Amino acid sequence: MRNKRLPSFGTANLIKKSKETHPLTWRLNKEGNTIWLKEYIKKDGYLAIKRTLKELTPEEVIKQIKSSGLKGRGGAGFITGIKWSLTNKKNVKTFLLCNADEMEPNTYKDRLLLEQEPHLLIEGMIIAAYANNSNKGYIFIRGEYIDAINIINIAIKEARNKNFLGKNILKSDFSFDIFIHSGAGRYICGEETALINSLEGYRANPRNKPPFPGQIGVWGKPTVVNNVETLCNIPSIITNGVNWYHKLCLPGSEDNGTKLMGFSGKLKNPGLWELPMGITAMEIFEDYAFGMINGYKLKAWQPGGASTGILLPQHLKVQMCSNGILKLGTRIGTAILLAIDNTIKIVSFLKNIEKFFYRESCGWCSPCREGLPWIVNILKNLENNKGKYKDIDILIDLTRQLTNGKTFCGHGPGAAEPLISAIKYFRNEFDKLMV
Ligand SMILES: Cc1cc2nc3c(=O)[nH]c(=O)nc-3n(C[C@H](O)[C@H](O)[C@H](O)COP(=O)(O)O)c2cc1C
Ligand code: SF4
Incomplete structure (x- = not known):
């Protein structure tokens, strides 16, 4: 049976989107259909990998991603370029793992990218693999994401047919391929070292850190683990540059770029939107989610999944970025907010x-x-x-x-x-x- 489709972008459909302002979602349509290869290429797809392979060394890619300040979107917020630069890749092939486990309650952002922008993820993975000397990548995907698994499988085949994946990509001397591994539905598999154990066929217990995956990861090899949304940010940073990326966030935010943010609960317009880092929770509540359904009052809220703190309505003025939310003693997490209404004990x-x-x-x-x-x-x-x-x-x-x-x-x-x-x-x- 097909999974129920995600609601597409709510009010964000009414907002004019461009590749300059909405690098993650400007290609999407209001029906929520998948952007397959032909359309992706028509809309600037795979330009970033062409540029990377022609003009940039792996070190230059890492330098650019580091300067962009992109932070991991999987919850921990580690700076992606630093993670890549710390990965041991001297004379050794690494593995690239895309973390698509997404089992945090009230979180559905990666699902949207997997189902609707599969080639954006694939392109991000190819660039990450090139930068980290990897020939093999895995997408570890939540088992219940049946549509996403099917869609990614088709997109991988499309990419292989056009030699974006496989041997000597676009006639370069770089080869890389992606394989899907679907999880059996455990939240702990999202923790990167438990994910590695699970991929190897062992019980999904976390491993000791150190050594970090960048030193000893899957099958004993250095491994880069990145979240779906993190990887989807890579192509536009390569194409549009670091200065452009720095300007996407709002003043006061120490996190750069945009982020998929959502609001669910008894709201007039619950949804998921690509928003600038540093937007206030109040703006999302009022201007995107349109406030509470008549008869309900906001009693409390969570900023980014079940594992983040419970906050009060007066905290809505906080900026949605890690430094903003940290002031309230919690984390931005996955940035999918939850409204807890007055009927809930x-x-x-x-x-x-x-x-x-x-x-x-x-x-x-x-x-x-x-x-x-x-x-x-x-x-x-x-x-x-x-x-x-x-x-x-x-x-x-x-x-x-x-x-x-x-x-x-x-x-x-x-x-x-x-x-x-x-x-x-x-x-x-x-x-x-x-x-
Ligand atoms: C219990 C637990 C569950 C996690 N689940 C996920 C997940 O579903 N997806 C994810 O990307 N990161 C998850 N993480 C964070 C990962 O361990 C890791 O930090 C992340 O995949 C790194 O990618 P990033 O740097 O791109 O954010 C989880 C962490 C913990 C402790
Ligand atoms: S390693 Fe410990 S903290 Fe982590 S899930 Fe297992 S029991 Fe819980």
């Missing part, structure tokens, strides 16, 4: 989120394996009016065991973040459920 909301994190824990380290089910039990008891006087102290203590450095990977701290902020801003809702 914070304790019940959290119970659902934490249940997800508990189920998705790989069980490798005890604070996460033991702590998350304990948290879920307490939240369930509170929800059923069976809370005890000490519950809030236990919850606070459990979140302290889940901070960075106390767990083996970022899953535990991510699970703690919404709970810590909920206790900070909605303590009264917990207190009144304790006897």
